[in-house]
Amino acid sequence: MIARLLGLATMLLAAVPASADTTLPAAANERAEPASTVRSAEPVAKASFSPDFLLGAEKLEAPRDLSAFAPPAGMKPGATIDAVLRLAPIAGSGGIKTYVDPSSYAAKSDSIGNPPRLEITIVSDGSALIPSLRGPIASDHPDWEWIMDPGTSWTDPADGGWSRAAVPFAFQERNANCTHNGVLTFLYRADGSTSRAAWEVAGETCAYFKADLWGMATVTLTPQAHASRKALIKEYRAEVVARVPTRPIEQIGSMFPAASPSQFGSPEDVKPDNMTAYGVLAGGIHWVGGCMTRHGAYPFCDVLALPSFSLAKSLFGGLALMRLEKLRPGIRNETIGAHVPLCSASQWADVRLQDALDMRTGHYDSATYEDDEGGAKMRPFFAADTRDDRERIACTMFPRRDRPGTTWVYHTVDTYLLGIAMQDVWKKRAGPDADIYRDLIVDPIWRPLGLSPVTFDTKRSYDAARQPLVGWGLTLHRDDVVRTARFLADGARIDGKPVVDPKMLGDALQRNPANRGAQAGAPNLRYKNGFWGWDVSATIGCSKPVWVPFLSGFGGISLAMFPNGVVYYYFSDGYEYAWRNAVKGANAIKPMCGQ
Structure with a gap:
């Protein structure tokens, strides 16, 4: 595991929610590394991969511009695929170039540049190529898990009767959330004949390991009718139709003349070289920034895999407890001691699930912001890959110092223990096969919303328990981000009915002035029910608080839901948490003073 060898596991999840108007505690400032400029790289060839190259035996000597993986305009769909795809990377056929690797992991590892084998079913729908599995595919590889997303096929007369496929993928770090985005391409015929595949990773959302990876792989296509072919196609079509209409962020002034596109994804807030993706939801349109890599624009922005990291504390931990409270009022007052077997009853008997969600368990070493989360004690916790090992570490890591519900200390272990407790509560109610992510989040919320299947599973422990990590480990597409935010802002309703506890959600979204939550690292920051709040009144010149x-x-990584209905998000990896300019841009769309 990369994080284990780098000694950076303590930094995996800690969110440092900063703005130009927020004075960060010293620990957070000391921990942040200088922003790198890794998106920039030497110019690379833009030529597509010729049939002679793909059918030959040459190495891929260097990364190509990603336009080489995209179809030219006006191409007809390729031959229909309904087959099992097997891909085996060819050792020594490519290379790796690191940009951020403080512990020289790439030099120490024999596996980082040699991804795992892949076996997956692919079905065609016109030009679309739809994989049967979406989301991280567990393997025994020490570093990577594949994520496959829908790609495309085409027929180019220059290819001599071959069809060509291009499929977006990501390597997601095993037992972690870092996500490295790439594309692969190969030639094929309807009878299953194939060329080699060229594959390339040219960008990532990963602050502690940034690298280009590239190479060749053998490909076999075994024609085989997939039992769920019709369902896969139906679901994919529904996924595409459900997406919020997009327009380039440069055009936002056409609908909102007072807003400038430069206010969103501003280089004053986040350096462009560190930006993976960003966008704004306003006026029913998803205004999208480019998804640039070190080697050109990513050809499949709609399905670019984005890691949640600690967004999961809100989208999973927060919503799951709100859902449980809706189904069984009062459950949030159940205790960790009653539902987490390895947590001592004497230390955890009065710590409620609500306290764990709020990160006010009374267990900590230091109340100074980020001291605990960034400390050496966290390393074994993040490195553990079984439920019981991680649970044992979390239960005993920090001593009891305060009464629960008082002191706020940012702890990923609190959210993890909340997940263990919720799983126990839910299994006792719904049976031994019950699962909090599937039953409380995916089936009642994500599926009805029509989110992409990449959201339908989460990172879990690698033992038989398959315990969801809860505080990190989700994967999203950009459309999932804005539609989830819109769902929350509209009261978390499905078919007009709330699916989570309305009061808990209202408190989390800063709609209850009497309960804004704990002060969280700065006077104008709050934390409640797994969500943050920021008073932006000073940024936009309001005389009264405006909580976002x-x-x-x-x-x-930030996702903001402004009280005027505007949503703004960005995914980056340079330890930059500022969105002050976006606050001004959202205010230009619709003034927020008095809201």
């Missing part, structure tokens, strides 16, 4: 609920994730 937001979600924050490690490395530089």
Whole structure:
């Protein structure tokens, strides 16, 4: 595991929600590394992969511009695929170039540049190529898990009767959330004949390991009718139709003349070289920034895999307890001691699930912001890959110092223990096969919303328990981000009915002035029910507080839901958590003073 060898596991999840108007505690400032400029790289060839190259035996000597993986305009769909795809990377056929690797992990590892084998079913729908599995695919590889997303096929007369496929993928770090985005391409015929595949990773959302990876792989296509072919196609079509209409962020002034596109994804807030993706939801349109890599624009922005990191504390931990409270009022007052077997009854008997969600368990070493989360004690916790090992560490890591519900200390272990407790509560109610992520989040919320299947599973422990990690480990597409935010802002309703406890959600979204939550690292920051809040009144010159609920994730990930209905998000990896300019841009769309 990369994080284990780097000694950076302590930094995996800590969210540092900063703004130009927020004075960060010293610990957070000391921990942040200088922003890198890794998106920039030497110019690379833009030529597509010729049939001679793909059918030959040459190495891929260097990364190509990603336009080489995209179809030219006006191409017809390729031959229909309904087959099992097997891909085996060819050792020594490519290379790796690191940009951020403080512990020289790439030099120490024999596996980082050699991804795992892959076996997956692919079905065609016109030009679309739809994988049967979406989300991280567990393997025995020490570093990577594949994520496959829908790609495309085409027929180019220059290819001599071959069809060509291009499929977006990501390597997601095993037992972690860092996500490295790539594309692969190969030639094929309807009878299953194939060329080699060229694959390339040219960008990532990962603050502690940034690298280009590239190479070749053998490909076999075994024609085989997939039992769920019709369902896969139906679900994919529904996924595409459900997406919020997009327009380039440069055009936002056409609908909102007072807003400038430069206010969103501003280089004053986040350096462009560290930005993976960003966008704004306003006026029913998803205004999207480019998804640039070190080697050109990513050809499949709609399905670019984005890691949640600590957004999961809100989207999973927060919503799951709100859902449980809706189904069984009072459950949030159950205790960790009653539902987490390895937590001592004497130390945890009065710590409620609500306290764990609020990160006010009374267990900590230091109340100074980020001291505990960034400390050496966290390393074994993040490195553990079984439920019981991680649970044992979490239960005993910090001593009892305060009465629960008082002191706020940012702890990923609190959210993890909340997940263990919720799983126990839910299994006792719904049976031994019950699962909090599937039953409380995916089936009642994500599926009815029509989110992409990449959201339908989460990172879990690697033992038979398959315990969801809860505080990190989700994967999203950009459309999932804005539609989830819209769902929350509209009261978390499905078919007009709330699916979570309305009061808990209202408190989380800063709609209850009497309960804004704990002060969280700065006077104008709050934390409640797994969500952050920021008073932006000083930024936009309001005489009274204007609270903005937001979600924050490690490395530089923010999702803000403004009280005027505007949503802004970005995914980056340079330890930059600022969105002051976006606050001004949202205010230009619709003034927020008095809201």
